[in-house]
Amino acid sequence: MFINSLKDNRTIWLNGENIDITTNEHFKGTLETISHLYKMFDDPNQQSKIGYLNDDKQWVHSAFLIPHSYDELIKRKIAFETWARATDGIMSRLPDYARSRLTGWYANRDSYCQYDSSFPEKLAAYYEQARDEHRFISIVQRDPQINRSDREKKNTDELGLLTITQKTKDGVYVNGAKMIGTAAPYSHDLIIYPLSKLEDKTKQLAHMLIVPTDSPGLHMVCRESFAISEKESADHPLSAKFDEMDAVLIFDDVFIPWERVLLHDNPNGLAQIKADPISSGLAYHQAIIRLLAKLEFSTAIANEIAEVIGASDYLHVQEKLGELIMQIETIRALIIAAEREGRFNGKVYVPNFNYIQTARTLGSKYYPRALEILQLIGAGGFIQLPSSIKDFSSPLKDLMNKYYKGKNTNAEKRTKLFKLAWDLIGSPLGSRHELYERFYAGDPMLHTANQFHQYDKTKFKKIISPYLENN
Numbered sequence: 001m002f003i004n005s006l007k008d009n010r011t012i013w014l015n016g017e018n019i020d021i022t023t024n025e026h027f028k029g030t031l032e033t034i035s036h037l038y039k040m041f042d043d044p045n046q047q048s049k050i051g052y053l054n055d056d057k058q059w060v061h062s063a064f065l066i067p068h069s070y071d072e073l074i075k076r077k078i079a080f081e082t083w084a085r086a087t088d089g090i091m092s093r094l095p096d097y098a099r100s101r102l103t104g105w106y107a108n109r110d111s112y113c114q115y116d117s118s119f120p121e122k123l124a125a126y127y128e129q130a131r132d133e134h135r136f137i138s139i140v141q142r143d144p145q146i147n148r149s150d151r152e153k154k155n156t157d158e159l160g161l162l163t164i165t166q167k168t169k170d171g172v173y174v175n176g177a178k179m180i181g182t183a184a185p186y187s188h189d190l191i192i193y194p195l196s197k198l199e200d201k202t203k204q205l206a207h208m209l210i211v212p213t214d215s216p217g218l219h220m221v222c223r224e225s226f227a228i229s230e231k232e233s234a235d236h237p238l239s240a241k242f243d244e245m246d247a248v249l250i251f252d253d254v255f256i257p258w259e260r261v262l263l264h265d266n267p268n269g270l271a272q273i274k275a276d277p278i279s280s281g282l283a284y285h286q287a288i289i290r291l292l293a294k295l296e297f298s299t300a301i302a303n304e305i306a307e308v309i310g311a312s313d314y315l316h317v318q319e320k321l322g323e324l325i326m327q328i329e330t331i332r333a334l335i336i337a338a339e340r341e342g343r344f345n346g347k348v349y350v351p352n353f354n355y356i357q358t359a360r361t362l363g364s365k366y367y368p369r370a371l372e373i374l375q376l377i378g379a380g381g382f383i384q385l386p387s388s389i390k391d392f393s394s395p396l397k398d399l400m401n402k403y404y405k406g407k408n409t410n411a412e413k414r415t416k417l418f419k420l421a422w423d424l425i426g427s428p429l430g431s432r433h434e435l436y437e438r439f440y441a442g443d444p445m446l447h448t449a450n451q452f453h454q455y456d457k458t459k460f461k462k463i464i465s466p467y468l469e470n471n
């Protein structure tokens, strides 16, 4: 069902060719993984975990559920956990993130009337379509990395900024580029809006668009594939299944009908879209639930390696494993606190933003540290690995069994464990994931500074003022 839905006129470039992802070997494992997740809607044991029944009594994903209570927020959480655990948190951009953002804007749609009176109706039409048709949606915001020093954004063409270049009675034409579209090549729609804050003088860049991925003129230029074929999956178990592709989007005179132009020429509207408390709260909730699954996965590997090589008796190794456990429990506690101390925004029960934002920012530091700890524990064991698990079926197998075993583990199992770990920390996929966790949410430096900007600091003043007043 899912793979067939991608058979359309999308333009995807990989290794100099315009490819059909539904048959291309580099996409096979990842698309099968996503198909498996989609098939949960047909499984009576899974469908209520990931979905709810819409008005037509069809199962739809719980990311579209507007939570009106703590219990409904937890229903959303269970859906996020189910997909995150099925992919060990490695598939970072499944559609539940963008769907959550969309759901938040939908819940808050009337507040955008002040910017464009047609916004609520357009947004509602798309929300219903996306929900009922199980649209795979991705969000792409960043401008191409050409020249970050030009803060005036005067020459939009030179900087490759996505601009509405023509307006007609039916819609708009856009030109420019956006990066990075994680999952864009196998998405159905892209929600496009700018990451940076804009001013009136650059209002031509202030638009929110919903772009079908098969739009003529839209080129999706993939990065190098890190996918590994099924027959080599024993050596690269993660790269074989979870290479979520990233792409740069080039818009060459792409037409977008007015019903999919949600906002245009509207810096203030876009500022609210970005900071929308319901949309951000619901989406970041998904992001940290997924993060927790990934931290648990990396800790499970570290723990196993320490045991297998007999290093878990050393105090400094125990300290490092303890640190990983503290990471997990900190994020778990922040998730629980955010859910318990949620707040009503109108009738919508939104997780506590301070806690969610703290967990998200910590993730950009925790995950690279988890990889570092894995390196420090596994050490040369990652390089002691044979080139292929097939060596255990070679004439050398008896010697291999003798020299590749672990403390209480046979050689093949030990090798599989280290191959899994290497795929997470040393493969191209692993490096991409480290970069992802550092940057996917934006520049981590800005994020940490934003925690300061957004925090209510009046209580700090109250704490300190008695010491500063005259007696």
Ligand SMILES: Cc1cc2nc3c(=O)[nH]c(=O)nc-3n(C[C@H](O)[C@H](O)[C@H](O)COP(=O)(O)OP(=O)(O)OC[C@H]3O[C@@H](n4cnc5c(N)ncnc54)[C@H](O)[C@@H]3O)c2cc1C
Pocket (backbone or CB within 6 Å): 093, 138, 139, 140, 141, 142, 145, 148, 179, 180, 181, 182, 183, 195, 246, 432, 435, 436, 439, 440, 441, 442, 443, 445
């Ligand atoms: C694997 C991966 C997947 C991603 N997926 C998505 C996605 O699906 N959708 C999406 O929208 N985005 C995605 N992103 C992009 C992400 O939003 C950006 O990487 C992030 O916002 C940082 O921007 P940049 O990469 O353009 O870095 P740049 O802004 O180019 O930063 C480069 C360097 O310059 C410094 N710098 C730049 N500007 C300033 C400034 N004004 N002040 C001080 N220092 C500055 C930075 O701190 C950094 O050191 C993804 C990124 C990665 C790595």
